[in-house]
Amino acid sequence: MPSPEFFQVIPVDDALALLDQHWQPLPATETLSTAAALDRILAADLRSPEQVPAFRKSTVDGYALRAADTFGASQSLPAFLRLRGELKMGEAPTDDVGVADALLIHTGGMLPASADAVVMLEQAQVIDEGEIEILRAAAPGENVIQAGEDIAAGALVLPRGQRLRAQDIGGLLAVGISEIPVLARPRVGILSCGDELTPPEARLTPGMVRDINAYTLSALAEKHDAAPLRLGIAADAINDYRQRAEAGFAACDILLLSAGSSVSARDYTRDVINGLGAPGLLQHGLATKPGKPTIIAVCKNKPVIGLPGNPASALLVARQLLPHLIARYLGQAPQSPATREARLSQRVASVTGREDWLPVKLSRAEDGGTLAEPVFGKSNLIFTLIAADGLLRVPLNTGGYEAGSIVDVQLF
Amino acid sequence: MPSPEFFQVIPVDDALALLDQHWQPLPATETLSTAAALDRILAADLRSPEQVPAFRKSTVDGYALRAADTFGASQSLPAFLRLRGELKMGEAPTDDVGVADALLIHTGGMLPASADAVVMLEQAQVIDEGEIEILRAAAPGENVIQAGEDIAAGALVLPRGQRLRAQDIGGLLAVGISEIPVLARPRVGILSCGDELTPPEARLTPGMVRDINAYTLSALAEKHDAAPLRLGIAADAINDYRQRAEAGFAACDILLLSAGSSVSARDYTRDVINGLGAPGLLQHGLATKPGKPTIIAVCKNKPVIGLPGNPASALLVARQLLPHLIARYLGQAPQSPATREARLSQRVASVTGREDWLPVKLSRAEDGGTLAEPVFGKSNLIFTLIAADGLLRVPLNTGGYEAGSIVDVQLF
Numbered sequence: 001m002p003s004p005e006f007f008q009v010i011p012v013d014d015a016l017a018l019l020d021q022h023w024q025p026l027p028a029t030e031t032l033s034t035a036a037a038l039d040r041i042l043a044a045d046l047r048s049p050e051q052v053p054a055f056r057k058s059t060v061d062g063y064a065l066r067a068a069d070t071f072g073a074s075q076s077l078p079a080f081l082r083l084r085g086e087l088k089m090g091e092a093p094t095d096d097v098g099v100a101d102a103l104l105i106h107t108g109g110m111l112p113a114s115a116d117a118v119v120m121l122e123q124a125q126v127i128d129e130g131e132i133e134i135l136r137a138a139a140p141g142e143n144v145i146q147a148g149e150d151i152a153a154g155a156l157v158l159p160r161g162q163r164l165r166a167q168d169i170g171g172l173l174a175v176g177i178s179e180i181p182v183l184a185r186p187r188v189g190i191l192s193c194g195d196e197l198t199p200p201e202a203r204l205t206p207g208m209v210r211d212i213n214a215y216t217l218s219a220l221a222e223k224h225d226a227a228p229l230r231l232g233i234a235a236d237a238i239n240d241y242r243q244r245a246e247a248g249f250a251a252c253d254i255l256l257l258s259a260g261s262s263v264s265a266r267d268y269t270r271d272v273i274n275g276l277g278a279p280g281l282l283q284h285g286l287a288t289k290p291g292k293p294t295i296i297a298v299c300k301n302k303p304v305i306g307l308p309g310n311p312a313s314a315l316l317v318a319r320q321l322l323p324h325l326i327a328r329y330l331g332q333a334p335q336s337p338a339t340r341e342a343r344l345s346q347r348v349a350s351v352t353g354r355e356d357w358l359p360v361k362l363s364r365a366e367d368g369g370t371l372a373e374p375v376f377g378k379s380n381l382i383f384t385l386i387a388a389d390g391l392l393r394v395p396l397n398t399g400g401y402e403a404g405s406i407v408d409v410q411l412f
Numbered sequence: 413m414p415s416p417e418f419f420q421v422i423p424v425d426d427a428l429a430l431l432d433q434h435w436q437p438l439p440a441t442e443t444l445s446t447a448a449a450l451d452r453i454l455a456a457d458l459r460s461p462e463q464v465p466a467f468r469k470s471t472v473d474g475y476a477l478r479a480a481d482t483f484g485a486s487q488s489l490p491a492f493l494r495l496r497g498e499l500k501m502g503e504a505p506t507d508d509v510g511v512a513d514a515l516l517i518h519t520g521g522m523l524p525a526s527a528d529a530v531v532m533l534e535q536a537q538v539i540d541e542g543e544i545e546i547l548r549a550a551a552p553g554e555n556v557i558q559a560g561e562d563i564a565a566g567a568l569v570l571p572r573g574q575r576l577r578a579q580d581i582g583g584l585l586a587v588g589i590s591e592i593p594v595l596a597r598p599r600v601g602i603l604s605c606g607d608e609l610t611p612p613e614a615r616l617t618p619g620m621v622r623d624i625n626a627y628t629l630s631a632l633a634e635k636h637d638a639a640p641l642r643l644g645i646a647a648d649a650i651n652d653y654r655q656r657a658e659a660g661f662a663a664c665d666i667l668l669l670s671a672g673s674s675v676s677a678r679d680y681t682r683d684v685i686n687g688l689g690a691p692g693l694l695q696h697g698l699a700t701k702p703g704k705p706t707i708i709a710v711c712k713n714k715p716v717i718g719l720p721g722n723p724a725s726a727l728l729v730a731r732q733l734l735p736h737l738i739a740r741y742l743g744q745a746p747q748s749p750a751t752r753e754a755r756l757s758q759r760v761a762s763v764t765g766r767e768d769w770l771p772v773k774l775s776r777a778e779d780g781g782t783l784a785e786p787v788f789g790k791s792n793l794i795f796t797l798i799a800a801d802g803l804l805r806v807p808l809n810t811g812g813y814e815a816g817s818i819v820d821v822q823l824f
Contacts, residue, residue, distance in 0.1 A: 034612075038631045052795075054616055089648060090608035092618035108608055108721070110619040150793045158798065165824050166631035167797035170624040170723055173612035174794055196502035196520055200446075200585035204466055206504035207522040212582040219450045219578035236501060309520070311582055338750070381562050382586055383464075385579035386570065412577050 007285035007293075009354065011396060012320050015296045018282045019321075022298040025253075025329040028184040034172045039225060041330045042162045043181040048155050051148035052174055055092075056111040060143045063102040063124055063132060064115035067140040078133035083126070087112065102132055111144060118143035151175065161331050186329040188221040188322070189252030190214050191231040193241050193259050193268070194309060199233065212382065213258040213307070216315045217322075226254070226326045238268050245272045254325050255304045257295075258314050266293065269306040273297045276304060287354040287396060291317035311382045316357050316391070339408040340390065342372035348392065350400035359388030360409055372409050388412070419697035419705075421766065423808060424732050427708045430694045431733075434710040437665075437741040440596040446584045451637060452594040453742045454574045460567050460587040463560035467504075468523040472555045475514040475536055475544065476527035479552040490537070490545035499524065514544055523556060530555035563587065573743050598741040600633040600734065601664030602626050603643040605653050605671050605680070606721060611645065624794065625670040625719070628727045629734075638666070638738045650680050657684045666737050667716045669707075670726050678705065681718040685709045688716060699766040699808060703729035723794040728769050728803070751820040752802065754784035760804065762812035771800030772821055784821050800824070 010018075029043040058064065065081060073079035079100075086104040087093050093112040097103055105111070105118055117138040125133045151157065157171055158164075164182075172180060190213070197211040198204065211233050218228035231248035234241040249255050255276075259269040274280040277300035284306075286294045290313035295306030303325050307314040327334040342362055350356050358374050365371040372392060377384030390409040394400055401407060422430075441455040470476065477493060485491035491512075498516040499505050505524040509515055517523070517530055529550040537545045563569065569583055570576075576584075576594075584592060602625070609623040610616065623645050630640035643660035646653040661667050667688075671681040686692040689712035696718075698706045702725035707718030715737050719726040739746040754774055762768050770786050777783040784804060789796030802821040806812055813819060 035627050035630065038634055050616070052793075053621065055618055088619075089606060090610075090619050108606075108621065150789075150795045166628045166635065166727060167724075167794055167824070169631050170628035170727070170794045171798045173624045173627050174622055174723070176612065176616065176622065178613045194501060194520075198502075200588065201590045204462070204588065206467055207500075207502050209465065209520065210586055210588065212585045215447050215585050216578045216582035218447065219581050222450055223578065311586070312579075315578060315582070377562075382579055382582045383562050386583045412579070 009285040009287040009292060010283055011287045012291075012355070015283055015286055015294075016321065016324050018296060019298060019303050019325065020328065022279055022282060023301060023303050023328075025186075025331075026301070027186070027329055027331070029181050030184045031179055032182050034169055034178050034180050037164050037169060037180055037182055038166070040164050040182040041332065042158055042160055042164065043183050045160050046157045046172065046177060046180065048151050048153055048157050048175040049177070050175055051153045052150045053145055053147055055147050057145050058105045058107060058109050058111060058118040058143060059145055060118055060120045061107050062105060062118045062120040062143060063134070064105040064109075064111050064118050065097055065102040065134070065138070066099070066114060067117040067138045067142065069100050070117075070119065070134045070136070070138045073134050073137045075135050078125070078135050079137075080127070081132050081134055083130055083132050102134075116140045116144070163332065183330050185225055185227040186253040186326055187229050187251065188217075188226045188326070189229045189231050189248040189255045190217045190221075191234060191245055191248050191255070191257050192309075193234040193236060193257065195236040197233045212311050213309070213314045216311060216382070217256055217258065217307075217318055220315065220318055220322055221326070224323045224326045225330065226322075236268070238271065241268050242272050242275055245276065249276050249299065249302065249304070253302060253329060254322070255299075255302060256307055256318065256322070257304065258307045259309050266309075269295060273299065273304050273306060276300065286317070288317065288320065289351075289354050289356050291320070291357075292354070294321075296321075312377070312385050315382075315385065337410045339410055340370055342370040342407060342409050344392070344401050344403060344405045344407050345371055345373040347403045348374060348394060348401045350394040350398055352397050355396045356394040358392045358394060359384050360390055360392045361387060362389040362409060370409075372407060385412075421697040421699040421704060422695055423699045424703075424767070427695055427698055427706075428733065428736050430708060431710060431715050431737065432740065434691055434694060435713060435715050435740075437598075437743075438713070439598070439741055439743070441593050442596045443591055444594050446581055446590050446592050449576050449581060449592055449594055450578070452576055453744065454570055454572055454576065455593040455595050457572050458569045458584065458589060458592065460563050460565055460569050461589070462587055463565045464562045464586055465557055465559055467559050469557050470517045470519060470521050470523060470530040470555060471557055472530055472532045473519050474517060474530040474532040474555060475546070476517040476521075476523050476530050477509055477514040477546070477550070478511070478526060479529040479550045479554065481512050482529075482531065482546045482548070482550045485546050485549045487547050490547050491549075492539070493544050493546055495538070495542055495544050514546075528552045528556070575744065595742050597637060597639040598665040598738055599641050599663065600629070600638045600738070601641045601643050601660040601667045602629045602633075603646060603657055603660050603667070603669050604721075605646040605648060605669065607648040609645045624723050625721070625726045628723060628794070629668055629670065629719075629730055632727065632730055632734055633738070636735045636738045637742065638734075648680070650683065653680050654684050654687055657688065661688050661711065661714065661716070665714060665741060666734070667711075667714060668719055668730065668734070669716065670719045671721050678721075681707060685711065685716050685718060688712065698729070700729065700732065701763075701766050701768050703732070703769075704766070706733075708733075724789070724797050727794075727797065731803075749822045751822055752782055754782040754819060754821050756804070756813050756815060756817045756819050757783055757785040759815045760786060760806060760813045762806040762810055764809050767808045768806040770804045770806060771796050772802055772804045773799060774801040774821060782821075784819060797824075
């Protein structure tokens with residue numbers, strides 16, 4: 001007769017520290033088109049192969065000229081210059097400016113060799129087709145970007161570890177870097193175990209339930225920039241469970257086991273995990289509800305987590321562990337979930353020695369603030385989480401919250 | 413001779429209101445595998461085709477029995493029951509409980525027809541292989557979830573307009589909904605125009621620059637759940653520009669034109685936009701820097717935006733407009749960008765009548781807070797934005813900020 005589970009629980013932060021201590025991520029690298037690399041993590045320092053701009057260019061629409069020719073010019077005493085023509089965009093100038101010459105130039109246009117300044121259109125007057133008046137003295141370099149002024153050849157464009165934003169993709173392409181090395185997304189394997197589980201698309205026979213953990217955990221992994229790998233459903237039999245876990249473990253970087261709800265499946269999980277390699281099981285039991293029976297392990301330098309079979313519990317515990325593991329694999333600081341301040345609609349009790357995660361629904365309060373209402377469910381099922389907008393964390397060893405307390409709700 | 417641009421600017425919020433007023437989005441719908449629909453928007457109310465759970469099940473490991481048989485049972489006066497065997501997971505019971513019978517049942521197991529309660533393992537004692545003592549009276553329904561208790565057949569699982577989260581995907585799959593109608597991502601067409609522009613992967617010849625707006629704007633669209641559609645580069649010639657804009661316009665839901673920096677390309681943009689259909693141009697000029705020369709239009713019920721050619725300006729203006737348009741297409745409230753409170757390192761001046769967006773770099777201040785340092789660039793180029801962590805908005809008609817001011821920085 002199997003006995004109920006008794007174990008010494010530890011706080012989630014301690015469990016994460018244990019994982020960190022036993023796991024040194026060795027992320028893989030892959031080459032991607034820069035244009036397709038939004039939100040990916042650079043795997044190397046990238047230096048510019050060329051300077052930008054590649055040539056001296058005008059920052060305004062105006063007249064390219066030699067600043068010396070405008071010395072002392074003013075509204076009352078303009079400098080007269082010969083307008084030699086117009087510089088075309090996208091071409092090297094085919095003409096140059098000599099003494100007292102000017103060429104019409106557009107924003108971004110390339111300066112002719114002897115020009116060292118541009119006077120804006122508004123600061124000149126056209127006399128006739130071949131002559132202009134410059135109404136103000138120009139300083140050398142005025143309205144000109146020098147070659148290499150934005151970035152020098154050989155300068156660092158972006159450092160290793162940078163998560164690529166829109167402007168980063170633009171900057172890399174601006175210097176001609178169209179392929180880049182990025183860290184591979186960690187592959188998060190997800191294996192469910194239980195004789196009662198069936199794939200969601202299958203017809204349900206009596207006694208069976210659809211395996212949704214594979215999909216909720218996939219979505220969580222995807223949301224946090226990992227590549228989920230659904231490993232199917234293992235029978236509640238040690239050999240099948242072990243075989244599928246071993247095959248999946250080899251193909252992934254982080255393994256999640258979602259043990260079915262039967263006692264034997266839960267018992268098997270420990271054995272299966274310990275069979276995957278050293279050091280194996282690090283902790284059984286977290287001081288969190290839901291999530292108490294969670295197993296924390298590292299096998300052959302890969303984190304392995306044994307999650308509860310209950311879908312809501314599995315998802316809520318995975319939320320506390322998986323984003324940390326993915327961020328660590330990618331060398332990033334874990335991002336704190338977005339929160340909203342709300343007033344609690346009713347008293348929430350808590351039990352000493354564990355932290356509670358309570359689904360709450362948010363609504364607009366009469367005073368214009370936000371009201372947080374706990375969503376209770378008999379067996380903490382997935383529909384409770386669907387009805388909720390976020391989670392209220394009731395920390396370890398507090399007395400819970402009184403009705404009307406102002407709390408921070410972690411948004412989904 | 414082209415004249416410089418003079419126009420009456422309006423605040424960005426007014427421009428968005430103008431767009432909203434002239435545009436009634438008609439989003440397309442597509443069918444997706446539920447498992448692949450994270451963050452997509454449901455296009456219809458989805459009701460459950462079946463009840464969950466499909467059968468009465470146990471919420472604990474224990475003994476399925478008839479509650480009446482435990483009436484009055486206690487530690488000192490236990491009820492003796494015959495243990496008939498074990499119920500298998502994933503099967504309809506092949507046995508039932510008669511008077512004073514019990515069957516071992518696992519969490520999630522299906523109750524036999526005549527059982528109405530489950531007593532936890534801890535509250536029973538095994539006498540011998542065929543007999544157990546129940547140490548406590550069970551109430552009818554105790555430790556049992558009734559069929560349909562989580563969700564009834566025909567009940568609403570999720571409403572139209574819901575953005576799908578991990579638990580929503582789980583809930584849909586739990587009731588067997590494995591394909592769903594979702595709103596199509598809006599296709600954001602991006603056309604650049606300018607003789608000086610070349611695709612980023614091409615070799616750069618003198619006078620040419622790489623077209624990066626197509627890529628930074630694609631990334632922005634992607635980040636905000638739209639489907640970017642890069643339409644290439646139009647020559648700075650009205651016919652080519654018009655032809656490419658028309659072809660692209662037909663293929664997208666929102667069109668961004670990024671006019672080259674030459675005067676003629678800028679002038680053409682107005683004509684090209686007005687040629688795309690009524691009502692056409694709604695506003696030329698926004699009270700924002702960068703972004704003043706932005707064009708706001710709606711043609712044949714599609715928003716069309718004429719952006720500045722400067723990559724940093726184009727990206728910063730698009731940030732203020734595109735997320736709003738995408739959210740409206742999808743029927744969602746626009747999400748406010750994440751912000752961080754920081755202390756400004758130096759005085760920031762502002763000009764009355766426009767709002768300024770200033771790239772800032774964040775660092776940890778000596779007092780443990782966050783310091784925001786403006787990143788200045790001569791021509792506001794993309795490398796300025798790469799060096800920045802976020803943007804400081806200096807609102808319309810304020811005097812700017814003094815050094816040491818506490819400001820909210822919009823994070824990239």
